[in-house]
Structure formats: structure tokens, C-alpha cells
Amino acid sequence: MNIAIIGTGNVGSALASAWSRAGHTISLGVREKSSFKGKELLKNKNTSLHSIIDAVQKSDVILISTPAMNAVEVAKSLGDTSHKVIIDSMNIIQGRGPEGFTNTSDAILAHTQTKDLVKCFNTTGANNMLNPEYHGAGIDAFVAGDSLNGKSIAKQLALDVGFGECYDVGGNDKFQLMEQFAFFWINLAMFQGQGREIAFKLFHR
Numbered sequence: 001m002n003i004a005i006i007g008t009g010n011v012g013s014a015l016a017s018a019w020s021r022a023g024h025t026i027s028l029g030v031r032e033k034s035s036f037k038g039k040e041l042l043k044n045k046n047t048s049l050h051s052i053i054d055a056v057q058k059s060d061v062i063l064i065s066t067p068a069m070n071a072v073e074v075a076k077s078l079g080d081t082s083h084k085v086i087i088d089s090m091n092i093i094q095g096r097g098p099e100g101f102t103n104t105s106d107a108i109l110a111h112t113q114t115k116d117l118v119k120c121f122n123t124t125g126a127n128n129m130l131n132p133e134y135h136g137a138g139i140d141a142f143v144a145g146d147s148l149n150g151k152s153i154a155k156q157l158a159l160d161v162g163f164g165e166c167y168d169v170g171g172n173d174k175f176q177l178m179e180q181f182a183f184f185w186i187n188l189a190m191f192q193g194q195g196r197e198i199a200f201k202l203f204h205r
Contacts, residue, residue, distance in 0.1 A: 001019075001024045001025070001060060001061055001153070001157070002024070002025045002027070002058060002059040002060050002061070003019055003024050003025065003026055003027070003059055003060075003061045003062075003063060003157075004027045004028075004029050004050075004055040004056050004058065004059035004061070004062045004063065005026060005027070005028050005029065005055075005063050005065070006029045006052055006055070006056075006062060006063065006064045006065065006066060006074060006078070007063075007064060007065035007066035007074075008028055008030065008036060008037050008038030008041060008065075009037060009038070009065065009066075009126075010125075010126035011065045011089055011121065011126045011129065012038070012063065012065035012066075012089075013037075013038045013041055013126070014126045014127075014129035014130045015063060015065070015089075015121060015129055015157075015161065016028065016038070016041050016044065016047065017041065017044055017130075018129060018130075018160065018161040018162070019157065019160060019161070020041075020044040020045055020046055020047050021044075021045075022160035022161075023046070024046065024157075024160070025046045025059075026041075026044065026046055026047040026048070027047075027048055027049075027050050027054075027055035027058045027059050028041060028042075028047065028048070028049050028050065028055065029050055029051065029052035029053075029054070029055030029056060030049065030050075030051070030052065031051075031052065031077075033049055033051070052074075052077050052078060052079075053077065053078065053079040056078045056079050056080075056081065056084065057079065057080070059084070060084060060085065061084070061085045061086075061087065061153055061157075062078065062081065062084055062085070062086045062087065063086075063087045063089060063121070064086060064087070064088050064089065064090060064104075064108065065089045065090065065121075066090065067090070067096075068090045068091060068092045068093065068096060068097040068098065068104050069096055069097060069098065071090060071097065071098040071101075071104040071107040071108055072098045072107050072108075072110075072111055074108075075107065075108045075110075075111035075112050076111050078112060080113060081112045081113050081114040082113045082114060083114070083116075084114050084116065085114070085116045085117075085118075085147070085149060085150045085153050086108060086112065086114055086116065086117040086118075086150070087117075087118055087119075087120050087121065087150070087153075087154055087157075088104055088105045088108055088117060088118070088119045088120075088122070089119075089120065089121040089122045090104040090122060091104070091122050091179045091182045091183065092104060092179055093183065093186065102176050103119075103175040103176045103178075103179050104119075104175075104179075105117060105118075105119045105144075105145070105172070105175040106172070106175060109172075115146070115147060116147040116149050116150045117145055117147060117150060118143050118144065118145030118147055118150035118151055118154050119143065119144050119145060119175050119178045119179075120141060120142070120143040120144075120154040120157075120158065120166070121141065121154075121158070122178060122179065122182050123141070123142050123178060123181050123182045123185060123200070124139065124141075124182075124185055124199055124200070125185070125189065125196045127196050127197065128196075128199050129161055131162075132161060132162040132163050132164075132199070133162060134199055134201070137164055137201070138162050138163045138164030138165075139163060139164060139199035139200060139201050140163060140164055140165050140166070140167060140200060140201045140202050141158040141161075141163040141165070141166040141167070142166065142167050142168075142169050142178065142181065143155060143158070143166055143167070143168055143169065144168075144169045144170050144171065144172070144174040144175055144177070144178045145171060145172055145175070146171045146172045151168060154166065155168075164201065165202070167202060185198070185200070
């Protein structure tokens with residue numbers, strides 16, 4: 001797949017590296033080519049640097065992994081997103097998010113042309129995307145959104161990272177639930193002292 005990565009912080013960098021290893025073509029979309037976080041990603045195969053709008057136009061799938069406060073600004077900077085799949089990996093934490101929205105996915109939908117948007121890769125830490133294996137098995141990812149095409153692509157990309165499974169938790173009405181799930185992980189890892197090396201996996205009896 002041709003994937004644009006908008007946001008080269010911890011999560012964006014981890015996914016860019018994992019997808020590069022899996023053979024996908026990665027276009028890093030940045031505001032300032034001369035100064036951006038994640039320059040080491042250009043050492044990865046199939047990875048190149050572009051303006052945000054050019055990265056989007058070169059790609060079929062767009063991952064947005066910027067601070068939640070910037071969701072609207074970033075959405076407006078993407079250019080024409082018709083027929084593109086957008087994967088939102090952001091979370092509003094402690095009220096720091098786009099004004100007037102309870103989650104980042106709705107903010108992006110309100111400011112882009114595409115309806116193929118899903119929320120995924122937001123419910124665990126970047127460390128678990130760099131290495132999703134615990135006790136010999138991949139941990140689980142989760143995805144929400146109305147777009148069946150977006151879900152299918154997100155699920156495949158989760159498997160390409162090394163997740164054991166990517167579970168469908170519902171439609172657009174579950175965007176906020178996904179962010180609450182993310183805060184549950186953050187609460188355990190950061191505020192309750194469990195540390196970042198924790199993860200979730202769904203078991204069936």
C-alpha cells in the first residue's frame with residue numbers, strides 16, 4: 001500500500017518503520033522539510049519525505065498521528081482526500097483536543113472530503129507497536145468506524161505490524177469509546193504505576 005504518515009512522533013514513527021518492513025511505501029508528510037521529528041525514518045526502505053499535501057496525493061491511506069489539539073488544522077492541510085482512507089490514531093487526553101468535538105475522528109470527518117475514516121492504533125503505547133509480542137503472541141488492536149473499506153485496510157495493517165488480531169468495536173458512534181479505552185491503558189500505565197510494558201488481548205473460552 002501507499003501510506004502517508006502525518007505526524008512522526010512516537011506512534012507515527014513506530015508504524016512507519018513497521019509498515020516499511022512489511023513492504024509498504026511510506027510518504028512522510030511534514031510542515032517543515034528542513035526541521036521535523038523522525039529524520040531517522042528516511043533510512044527505512046520505501047520511505048520518502050514530502051509536504052503534507054504531496055504525501056496525501058501520493059497515497060491511498062493516510063495515518064494521522066499528531067497531537068489531538070491540532071486535529072482540525074491537520075485535517076484542513078491534507079488537501080483533497082476524496083477516495084482516500086484515513087486512519088486516526090489520536091486521543092483527546094484530559095480535555096486537550098479540538099474545540100467543539102468529543103473525539104478527534106469526528107473533527108477530522110467534519111473537515112475532510114472522505115467518509116472512509118476509522119480510528120485505530122490509538123489504544124496502546126508506541127512501545128507496543130514497536131514490539132507487539134508478549135509471551136510469544138501478538139497483542140490485539142481495535143478499530144471503529146462506519147467505513148468497511150477503512151476497517152479492512154486497518155485490520156491488514158495491524159497484522160502487518162505484528163498484532164495478533166484487530167477487533168471491530170463498531171461504527172462512528174464508537175469513536176469516543178475507543179478514546180476512553182486508550183485512556184484506560186494510559187491510566188494503568190502512567191497513573192497507576194503499571195508501566196508502559198502492558199497490553200490487552202482478547203481471549204475466548
